Amino acid sequence: MTDALSEVLTYIGVVVVGILVWAALSPFEVLSWWAGWFGDAIYGETIPTTTPNADSPPAASARAESPRPQAYIVFLSGVARVSGESFSYREQDFLRRLAVALPTAVIINDIFPYSVNNLPLTGQPFFARLWRFALRSKLSGPGLAGYLINLRNIWQVMISADKRYGPIFNQAVADVILHTLLRHGYALDQPTPIFVIGYSGAGQVSVGATMYLKEVLHAPVYVVSLGGVFASDPGVMAADRVFHIYGTRDRVHKSGLFAPGRWSIFPGSAWNRAKREGRVEMINVGPLGHTGAGGYLDAKRHLPNGIAFVDATVACIRKLVETQLALHTPE
Amino acid sequence: MDSQLLPTIGETINRVMRLDRTIFLDYMDAPHGLWLALVLVTLAGASKALGQSVILFINRVRPLRFALALIIGVIQYVGGFLVWTTSLWLVGTYGFETSATWSMMAIAVGVAYAPQTLAFFELTPFFGNGFGFLLSLWSLLAIVMGVQIGLGLTLGQAVLASGLGWLLLQIWVRTLGRPFYALGRWIETRIVDAPHSYTWRDLPTLRRRSAIQSPAIPRPAVSPARAPGPAVPHGEPSADD
Numbered sequence: 001m002t003d004a005l006s007e008v009l010t011y012i013g014v015v016v017v018g019i020l021v022w023a024a025l026s027p028f029e030v031l032s033w034w035a036g037w038f039g040d041a042i043y044g045e046t047i048p049t050t051t052p053n054a055d056s057p058p059a060a061s062a063r064a065e066s067p068r069p070q071a072y073i074v075f076l077s078g079v080a081r082v083s084g085e086s087f088s089y090r091e092q093d094f095l096r097r098l099a100v101a102l103p104t105a106v107i108i109n110d111i112f113p114y115s116v117n118n119l120p121l122t123g124q125p126f127f128a129r130l131w132r133f134a135l136r137s138k139l140s141g142p143g144l145a146g147y148l149i150n151l152r153n154i155w156q157v158m159i160s161a162d163k164r165y166g167p168i169f170n171q172a173v174a175d176v177i178l179h180t181l182l183r184h185g186y187a188l189d190q191p192t193p194i195f196v197i198g199y200s201g202a203g204q205v206s207v208g209a210t211m212y213l214k215e216v217l218h219a220p221v222y223v224v225s226l227g228g229v230f231a232s233d234p235g236v237m238a239a240d241r242v243f244h245i246y247g248t249r250d251r252v253h254k255s256g257l258f259a260p261g262r263w264s265i266f267p268g269s270a271w272n273r274a275k276r277e278g279r280v281e282m283i284n285v286g287p288l289g290h291t292g293a294g295g296y297l298d299a300k301r302h303l304p305n306g307i308a309f310v311d312a313t314v315a316c317i318r319k320l321v322e323t324q325l326a327l328h329t330p331e
Numbered sequence: 332m333d334s335q336l337l338p339t340i341g342e343t344i345n346r347v348m349r350l351d352r353t354i355f356l357d358y359m360d361a362p363h364g365l366w367l368a369l370v371l372v373t374l375a376g377a378s379k380a381l382g383q384s385v386i387l388f389i390n391r392v393r394p395l396r397f398a399l400a401l402i403i404g405v406i407q408y409v410g411g412f413l414v415w416t417t418s419l420w421l422v423g424t425y426g427f428e429t430s431a432t433w434s435m436m437a438i439a440v441g442v443a444y445a446p447q448t449l450a451f452f453e454l455t456p457f458f459g460n461g462f463g464f465l466l467s468l469w470s471l472l473a474i475v476m477g478v479q480i481g482l483g484l485t486l487g488q489a490v491l492a493s494g495l496g497w498l499l500l501q502i503w504v505r506t507l508g509r510p511f512y513a514l515g516r517w518i519e520t521r522i523v524d525a526p527h528s529y530t531w532r533d534l535p536t537l538r539r540r541s542a543i544q545s546p547a548i549p550r551p552a553v554s555p556a557r558a559p560g561p562a563v564p565h566g567e568p569s570a571d572d
Contacts, residue, residue, distance in 0.1 A: 024455045031388035034539060035397075158456035164385055165456055167534050175539075231457075 019151070026155035027162075030169045033116040038125075042179045043118045070325055071105040071193045072186055073098070074177055076113040078200030078291065079153035082135050083120030084110035090297040091199075094310050101318040105195075111180050113198075113205045114156035116172035118180070121149065157201040160208045161231035161259060170208030170235070177209055178216060191219040193328050195321055200252065200290065203228015203244075211238040222324055224317060227253040227290050232261020232271035242280045243320050245313070247288025247296060285316050337361050340448065343371065347445040347473050355480040358442045365434045368441025369409070375447035376408030377401070382453035382463070389534060390525035399522045407515055414503060416440045419496035423482035426495060431482045439481025443473040 032038060075095060077086060086092055086109060099107045112118050121131035131149065138146030159165040160173070177196070186192065194217065198206030203225040211234050213221050220240040227250045236242050246253045256262055261269035267276075274280050288309050289295045298309040307315070337357060338346065346354035358364045380401045387397050420436040423429040446469050453463035478496070479489035504512060520528075529537060 020452065020455070024452045024459070027385070027454055027456055031385060035388045035391045035393075037394060155456060158458075162456040162459070164460075164531075164534070167537070168389075168539075171539060 022151075023155055023158075026152070027159055027165050030116050030156075030159055030165055030172065033172060034168045038117075041117060042176055043120070043123070069104060069106045069185075069192060071102070071195060071321060072181055072184070073102065073105050073107045073195045073197060073321070074111065074181070074206075075107065075109045075197045076111060076199065076202035076206050077109075078202060079114070079150045079157065080138070081112060081114070081153065082122055082131055082149055084112045084118060085120075087135075087139060088297075090292075090295070090299070090310070093299055094297040094314065097310060097314045098317060101314050102321055105321065106184055106186075108180055108184055111176060113173055113176075113202045114153040115176070116169065118176045121152070154201060157204050157229065160204045161233065166208055166233065170205070170233075171212040173205055174209040174212030174216075177213060188217070193220040193222065193324060195222045195224055195317075195324075197224040197226055197317065198228045198230070199226040199296075201229050203253075203256070204230035204233065206230075207233045207235040207239065207242065209235070211235040214238045220324070220328060222320075224320065225253075226313065226317075227296055229253060229256045231256065231259030232266075232269040234270050236274040236279065237270050237277075239274075239279065241324070242274065243283055244280065245283045245285050245296075245316055247285055247290070249287050249289040249294065250296075252290040281320075283316060283320070285312055288312070337367060340371070340374070340445075343442065344445045344448060347442060348469060350472060350476055352476065352480060355439050355442050355477060359435055359438050359480075364438045365441075368438045368444075371448065372409055372412045372441045372444045373405060375444040375450065376405040376412075378448050379408055379450040380404030381451040382459075385454070386530070387523065387525075389529050389537070390523065392523050392525055396523055400519065403515075403519050403522055407519075410515075412441065412444065413437075414508070415496065415500055418499040418503065419478055419482070419492060422492050422495045422499060423478075423484070427482065427484060427488060427492060429482045429484065436481045439477040440474060441477075443470065443477030446470045446473055 075098075077088075077091060080088070086095075091109075095107055095109050099105075112120055115121075122128055122135060124131065134145045134148045137143035138149060156169070159169045181194070182188070186194075194213070196206040196210060196213075198204070203223075206223050206225065206228070207230045210221050210223055221238075223235070223239045223242045225242065225244040227246055228244060229252065230236075244253075259271075260266060262271050263269075264272065266272060271280075285296070286303050286309075288298075292298070294301055294309070296309060296313045299311075301309050303309065303312055337343075338354065343354060343358075358368055361367060383404070384397070384401060387400055392400060416437045417433070419440060420431065420433050423431055423436065446466055449466060450463070453459045453466070455462060475486070475489050475493050478484065478493050479486055482489070482492060484492060
């Protein structure tokens with residue numbers, strides 16, 4: 001009995017050490033990109049040409065009806081993704097509803113926010129097979145291999161929040177976002193507002209990239225953290241505003257509080273300064289959870305007033321977008 | 332003690348981290364203890380060099396030169412260990428009149444370097460810096476214990492000897508050792524061959540190639556304040572300007 005227990009503990013120990021070594025070596029991807037070991041290419045999907053409606057099939061991204069879009073909404077997905085393509089039907093449904101709610105905005109959803117060059121994990125030069133296996137495992141139901149994707153992307157979130165790697169990773173993602181905006185017809189000489197929605201771990205990535213987007217773009221950049229996990233990144237001071245949408249049943253978004261800069265005892269941190277300057281708005285969207293059934297994107301559960309969770313989320317984003325656009329539009 | 336019975340590296344790290352005195356004695360009694368201690372120091376050096384390799388990436392060092400720079404880093408680390416051991420041994424021999432041999436001192440100090448074999452975990456995003464700080468603190472305690480055992484001193488004497496040894500090391504670095512360190516830096520610079528030598532302080536101002544400079548994308552009407560091309564400080568004039 002003791003031997004068996006010892007053996008199990010040894011296996012667990014080996015797995016834990018393996019995960020720690022993996023975490024320690026994870027920055028090499030972004031560092032080698034910075035050093036130019038893998039070239040400068042930014043990978044992109046094709047741009048959709050159709051305008052969505054309530055019955056249209058889920059699309060990667062959506063073009064606005066208007067030839068002059070009033071806003072660009074960049075959706076950065078949570079840590080479960082392997083590429084710019086969304087395999088989550090809830091996510092697709094949410095974006096379709098958002099596109100219908102904001103018909104004058106371009107909704108962009110073909111960015112893989114956990115890569116320095118938008119390269120899908122399944123297209124990586126060395127480990128593509130592993131990621132394809134993990135993706136198959138994830139798509140066929142909850143499987144241990146599927147969580148490898150989440151774990152790998154969590155390392156990227158930590159890289160984005162790290163003071164050593166963040167300045168490198170975040171400007172890479174900002175470049176990917178910029179490149180994608182341009183592919184979707186964003187006019188650099190027009191100050192069209194940009195809303196970067198960072199869902200879950202992408203909250204940090206969106207905040208981190210915003211600082212570098214603001215250096216290039218002469219337009220307002222708003223961060224919409226949807227249950228976002230983020231540290232006290234300098235990007236919160238660079239963003240025109242940060243909206244943190246959270247549900248009372250979401251515990252994951254609180255993991256951002258691991259970052260000391262989010263603690264009130266550090267009044268000089270970027271987060272606390274942004275809060276004092278009124279750049280941050282915390283929006284309680286109701287008794288919503290983080291993901292899955294009961295999460296922000298759930299269309300089957302309803303609030304006491306009869307509104308589906310996903311519609312409550314969409315309504316919240318629509319309201320804040322419209323409010324900012326109204327402020328932005330000259331009289 | 333037979334070297335076959337020496338603990339594995341994992342166990343050595345574990346016992347040194349627990350500040351277990353017997354691990355030092357096990358190595359000091361082993362017939363090839365000095366070489367084994369040197370292996371530990373070399374591994375610690377490799378781990379430390381890897382842990383501090385971020386600065387090489389920031390300077391956009393090419394892969395082959397990156398590998399060479401790591402090897403140079405390991406050699407410098409082992410060299411540093413030898414100098415540090417010698418200064419501690421001199422302090423022990425002439426300051427505290429101990430009869431410890433240089434090799435005994437080297438084994439004790441070398442074993443104390445064992446925690447540094449974990450130094451590459453400093454790379455861990457977000458938590459790496461904190462881990463590095465704790466590891467350094469633990470290594471310091473292990474070295475004091477190594478000095479205590481290697482020279483046969485009391486704890487207070489070992490702390491004093493470590494301090495004096497450090498002082499002696501600083502004098503060496505700034506006087507007779509100066510040409511050696513200059514030579515080391517020269518070799519390192521030649522091998523790395525980076526066009527710039529950026530430090531951590533430069534990181535927030537460094538910018539890599541922007542998508543906006545991509546030939547496939549027309550340049551904007553507004554001129555962004557970003558320099559094109561690889562890793563240049565933000566706002567620094569470039570050949571295109």
